[in-house]
Amino acid sequence: MEKTSQSNKVMPYEQVISRARDRVVDALARNIDLYGITLSIGHLYGTLLFQDKPMTLDQMGEALGMSKTSMSTGVRTLLDLNMVNKVWMKGTRKDHYEIEPDWYQNFIDYFSIRWRKGIDDNTQSLRKSLQELICLQNKEDLPEPLREMVEKDIEKIQNALEYYDWVNRLIDTFESHEIFKYVPKNEGAE
Amino acid sequence: MEKTSQSNKVMPYEQVISRARDRVVDALARNIDLYGITLSIGHLYGTLLFQDKPMTLDQMGEALGMSKTSMSTGVRTLLDLNMVNKVWMKGTRKDHYEIEPDWYQNFIDYFSIRWRKGIDDNTQSLRKSLQELICLQNKEDLPEPLREMVEKDIEKIQNALEYYDWVNRLIDTFESHEIFKYVPKNEGAE
DNA sequence: ATTTACGTAAAGTTTAAACTTTACATTGGC
DNA sequence: GCCAATGTAAAGTTTAAACTTTACGTAAAT
Numbered sequence: 001m002e003k004t005s006q007s008n009k010v011m012p013y014e015q016v017i018s019r020a021r022d023r024v025v026d027a028l029a030r031n032i033d034l035y036g037i038t039l040s041i042g043h044l045y046g047t048l049l050f051q052d053k054p055m056t057l058d059q060m061g062e063a064l065g066m067s068k069t070s071m072s073t074g075v076r077t078l079l080d081l082n083m084v085n086k087v088w089m090k091g092t093r094k095d096h097y098e099i100e101p102d103w104y105q106n107f108i109d110y111f112s113i114r115w116r117k118g119i120d121d122n123t124q125s126l127r128k129s130l131q132e133l134i135c136l137q138n139k140e141d142l143p144e145p146l147r148e149m150v151e152k153d154i155e156k157i158q159n160a161l162e163y164y165d166w167v168n169r170l171i172d173t174f175e176s177h178e179i180f181k182y183v184p185k186n187e188g189a190e
Numbered sequence: 191m192e193k194t195s196q197s198n199k200v201m202p203y204e205q206v207i208s209r210a211r212d213r214v215v216d217a218l219a220r221n222i223d224l225y226g227i228t229l230s231i232g233h234l235y236g237t238l239l240f241q242d243k244p245m246t247l248d249q250m251g252e253a254l255g256m257s258k259t260s261m262s263t264g265v266r267t268l269l270d271l272n273m274v275n276k277v278w279m280k281g282t283r284k285d286h287y288e289i290e291p292d293w294y295q296n297f298i299d300y301f302s303i304r305w306r307k308g309i310d311d312n313t314q315s316l317r318k319s320l321q322e323l324i325c326l327q328n329k330e331d332l333p334e335p336l337r338e339m340v341e342k343d344i345e346k347i348q349n350a351l352e353y354y355d356w357v358n359r360l361i362d363t364f365e366s367h368e369i370f371k372y373v374p375k376n377e378g379a380e
Numbered sequence: 381a382t383t384t385a386c387g388t389a390a391a392g393t394t395t396a397a398a399c400t401t402t403a404c405a406t407t408g409g410c
Numbered sequence: 411g412c413c414a415a416t417g418t419a420a421a422g423t424t425t426a427a428a429c430t431t432t433a434c435g436t437a438a439a440t
Contacts (some may be wrong), residue, residue, distance in 0.1 A: 011303065012334050016326055021321035021343065024350075027315035031308035033226065038428075052342060057387075067430050093386060093438065103353040116222035121393060125217035129210035136206050145201050152242060160214075162376055163293040170373045182372045183360045186352055228398075228430060247417075257400050262418060283408060 021050045035081065037111050040066070041074040045083060045099070054087045054096035082109040104185065108174040116171060119164045126164075130157045212239045225271065225300050232255070235273060235289070244277045244286035274300040294375065298364045303310040306361060309354045316354075320347045 024047030032042035047063050048055060060071040075097050078084040083098045083106055100106060133154050134170075136142060142150070173179045215236030222232035237253050245253075250261040265287050268274040273296055274287045290296060305325060323344050326332060332340070363369045 012324060013329070013332060014331060016322060017339060017343065020322045023315045023319050024312075024347065027312045027439095031312055034305060034308050036223065040428080049346065050343065065333055066384095067200045068281065069388070069431085070429055072373060076388095078326065094388075095265065101349070104356065105348065107353075107357065115224060118224050122214075122221055125213045129213050132210045136203060139203070144206065149207060153207065153240065157214065157237065158295065161293070163297075166375055167297065170369070179360070179372075181354065183363055183370075185356055230398080258416095259418070263399095264420095285417075340409055361395085 025050070035083075036114060037077060037081075040064070040070075041077055042179055044071065044074045045078060048078075048097065048099045051098075054089065054098040056092075056094040058094070058095055060097075081113060082106065096156060108177075111171045115167065119167055123161065123164050126157050126161050130154060130161070133157070206359070215240070224349040225273075226304060227271075229266055230254070230260075231317075232260065234264045234318065235268060238268075238274060238287065238289045241288075244279065244288040246286055248284070272296065284319075289348060298367075301361045301364055305357065309357055313351065313354050316347050316351050320344065320351070 016079065025043060028046045029039050029042030030050070032045065033039070034041055037045070038053045043064060043103050044060060047060065047188065051063075057068050057071045057075070060066075060075070064071075075084060081095075085100055087096045087098055089096045136146070137150050175181075201352050214234060218239070219232030219368075220237045222235065223261075225228070228233070233252060237250065241253075247265065249259050251258045254261070265274060269276065269287075273290055273314070275290050277288050279285045279286045296318060323340050327337070327340050327344065335342045
């Protein structure tokens with residue numbers, strides 16, 4: 001029986017807790033790339049999650065064994081996604097950060113911030129190209145094979161614009177919380 | 191007036207088309223990281239988008255100036271997300287790939303595949319830790335400060351499980367296309 | 381006003397991801 | 411059966427991302 005497997009040894013209560021936490025934090029960090037966040041920033045997020053008090057950069061650095069600068073940039077990333085909040089604490093000059101506990105809102109914010117931005121960028125390019133192609137379509141002397149290409153491209157672009165419009169409207173229902181009318185929050189959750 | 195700005199020169203029709211396409215492909219590639227896909231694979235996707243015929247690995251490699259192996263792994267990634275389809279063509283041994291044109295389904299598949307997997311992984315870890323903590327909670331001799339920690343952790347975990355259950359149900363409405371009842375597909379799309 | 385502490389920018393280093401080259405296993409054609 | 415062609419694994423290289431160290435601007439405290 002190796003020393004990592006302590007199933008039939010009595011484990012100190014503190015250790016049970018810390019192992020239970022670590023398992024959750026590791027899983028969280030492994031999958032947080034869905035939010036476009038890196039593994040180690042995910043660990044930072046997990047660390048903050050089980051810390052009941054707001055933490056300073058120094059405390060985070062110590063907890064993760066990483067530099068203060070890394071904590072600074074990491075916390076900035078989480079801040080940009082509204083996954084942590086900056087809290088002011090009297091009696092000290094240090095910045096303090098705590099987790100944003102509303103995971104539903106995290107989800108919504110992620111789409112409001114990241115997806116909305118990507119969609120806007122794509123939509124802008126699509127519109128510009130669409131305009132140029134329509135302009136081309138109106139040329140009398142456009143050779144037939146090219147005309148066919150242009151028409152196909154226009155259809156594809158309109159297709160894409162339609163899709164992005166849909167995603168935008170979907171995100172609207174997130175932001176307005178209308179989505180919870182269709183998919184209610186709690187229902188036999190464990 | 192530098193040579194990139196040809197606004198008042200007459201531009202060949204072919205060039206207008208290819209520029210319009212390139213703009214769209216670049217935007218697409220820039221933002222495809224939302225799907226957890228890398229920039230250059232995004233370019234591959236865009237290339238396939240405006241190619242009306244299914245392409246071989248060699249054709250892709252030539253079009254992007256990259257190695258065949260890169261195309262192989264890139265196309266595999268897109269295949270895993272159902273963003274491209276493998277099509278069989280008679281008269282040749284080469285594999286051919288074409289884009290999956292249904293962007294709505296792409297969106298749905300992305301969540302079915304990537305998010306579902308992440309959620310399952312997290313849920314499993316959460317359940318395991320939850321069980322251990324509940325077990326700990328039942329110990330008579332658990333010191334008070336630890337008991338308080340355990341209770342807080344349990345609450346957080348239950349909170350998370352509830353959230354993941356919600357996301358799962360949300361993805362259910364995607365997969366069943368029920369979402370289109372709430373957010374209809376086309377509505378004043380351009 | 382000066383000093384000290386804090387957060388972050390800049391530069392430098394390390395680590396990991398992306399990509400290429402080479403080699404190999406598999407499958408279809410003769 | 412053998413040969414040629416195709417797709418991918420393995421190893422090697424390059425490029426980019428993550429992280430650290432150092433240095434600096436800013437603002438609170440004395």
